[in-house]
Every structure is written in structure tokens, then in C-alpha cells.
Amino acid sequence: DAKTTQPTSMDCAEGRxxxxxxxxxxxxxxxxxxxxxxxxSQGPQYIIHGLKNNETNEMAxxxxxxxxxxxxxxxxxxxxxDTAVYYCIVRDGNKAAGNKLTFGGGTRVLVKx
Amino acid sequence: EAGVxxxxxxxxxxxxxxxxxWCNPISGHNTLYWYRQNLGQGPELLxxxxxxxxxxxxxxPKDRFSAERLKGVDSTLKIQPAELGDSAVYLCASSLGxxxxxxxxxxxxxxxxxxxx
Numbered sequence: 001d002a003k004t005t006q007p008t009s010m011d012c013a014e015g016r017x018x019x020x021x022x023x024x025x026x027x028x029x030x031x032x033x034x035x036x037x038x039x040x041s042q043g044p045q046y047i048i049h050g051l052k053n054n055e056t057n058e059m060a061x062x063x064x065x066x067x068x069x070x071x072x073x074x075x076x077x078x079x080x081x082d083t084a085v086y087y088c089i090v091r092d093g094n095k096a097a098g099n100k101l102t103f104g105g106g107t108r109v110l111v112k113x
Numbered sequence: 114e115a116g117v118x119x120x121x122x123x124x125x126x127x128x129x130x131x132x133x134x135w136c137n138p139i140s141g142h143n144t145l146y147w148y149r150q151n152l153g154q155g156p157e158l159l160x161x162x163x164x165x166x167x168x169x170x171x172x173x174p175k176d177r178f179s180a181e182r183l184k185g186v187d188s189t190l191k192i193q194p195a196e197l198g199d200s201a202v203y204l205c206a207s208s209l210g211x212x213x214x215x216x217x218x219x220x221x222x223x224x225x226x227x228x229x230x
Binding site: 032034036041042043044045046049087099100101102103104105106 | 117144154155156157158161169204206208216217218219220221222223224226
């Protein structure tokens with residue numbers, strides 16, 4: 001699976017949009033971009049995933065660049081409960097790859113009042 | 114709908130003692146995963162089950178770790194004997210499996226925090 005690079009940490013203001021970047025310059029054509037977050041003392045929580053097109057759900061939006069070498073997770077109106085470690089993961093969509101998620105260090109996001 | 118259930122949530126044992134963790138996946142999910150998460154790091158896969166078959170256990174330390182999923186539903190992960198370095202959070206996840214398509218999303222339980230003294 002392609003490696004991802006994320007900032008170690010970032011702060012954002014409550015009520016404002018939080019934009020979390022992720023670089024995955026070695027991504028291949030059948031690899032999906034997944035985002036999970038982990039709130040303190042909880043298991044990772046699925047947020048969103050995408051292949052080529054931008055995606056939006058009730059939690060967030062995922063913007064993938066045209067060359068697919070980077071992406072941005074957008075939390076439209078950050079709340080204090082969004083404070084967590086956010087993981088960007090590139091996963092091989094080929095079933096033979098076994099659906100393996102390889103977690104990196106993630107971005108520690110602190111939402112401040 | 115209930116999520117992935119794990120028990121216990123916390124376990125403190127002395128080194129050389131055995132310990133077991135239990136996981137009940139989301140109903141209808143055929144694939145079950147066990148991960149280990151060391152402090153300050155992301156989770157790492159230990160073993161993956163497709164129904165009752167362990168299809169990827171390459172990262173499971175087989176000298177002291179074992180796992181089973183006898184009826185293809187809930188699963189148990191065991192450590193015997195535990196060592197100080199086994200202190201970590203043990204996470205269980207599940208996914209639909211073969212019917213999940215190319216994007217077979219994994220859903221995680223709350224984890225079991227193990228402390229070995």
C-alpha cells in the first residue's frame with residue numbers, strides 16, 4: 001500500500017472549517033483513500049473514503065486532487081468533540097490484497113473554543 | 114444497530130499470567146480483525162478472519178498469542194504468558210467481507226486496554 005504523509009498536529013477554532021491535508025504521491029490506480037479518526041480512549045471511527053471523485057457525507061467532505069497524489073479532509077464546522085487523531089490511509093481496492101489498513105501516525109487535531 | 118462489542122474494556126495482569134480478550138462483530142459481518150495499538154502509534158493488524166478461517170496471521174506472534182473464531186461469529190484473542198511489552202490496546206474490527214465490494218469498510222470496537230505489571 002502507498003505511504004501517506006500527514007502533519008503531526010494542528011489546531012483549529014470551534015465553529016470554523018478544519019482542513020486536514022494528506023500526501024500520497026505513490027498512490028496507484030486501484031488504491032482508495034480512507035479517513036478514520038480516533039477520539040481519546042475509543043476505537044478508530046470510519047469517516048469517509050474515495051477513489052477519484054470528491055465525496056461528502058454527514059461527517060465530512062473528501063477532496064482528492066486530479067492527479068490523486070494528495071487529498072484534504074474537511075470538517076465543515078469543527079466542534080470540541082472533533083478533537084481526535086485523524087488517520088489518512090491508502091488501501092488497495094483489489095480483494096486479493098486482503099482489505100488491509102496500514103495506519104501511520106495520523107494528525108492530532110485540537111479544536112479550541 | 115449495535116457496533117463491535119469488546120470485553121473487557123480494561124485488564125491489568127502481572128507478567129507471565131494468561132489473558133483473553135473477546136470480540137463480537139457487527140451482525141452479518143463475515144470478516145473479523147484483531148489489531149494492537151501501542152501508546153502513541155496507529156493500530157497494527159495481528160490477524161484477519163474470513164468467517165472461521167484465519168486468512169492472514171503473519172503479524173501474530175505465535176509463540177505466545179493465539180486466536181480463534183470457532184463458529185465464524187465472535188472471536189477470542191489470547192496471550193499466554195503475557196510479557197511487559199504486551200501492554201497495549203487490543204482492537205477488534207469487522208467488515209462485511211466478500212459481499213462488501215472493493216471498499217469493504219472496517220468498523221472498530223472500543224478496544225481492550227491491557228496493562229502488564
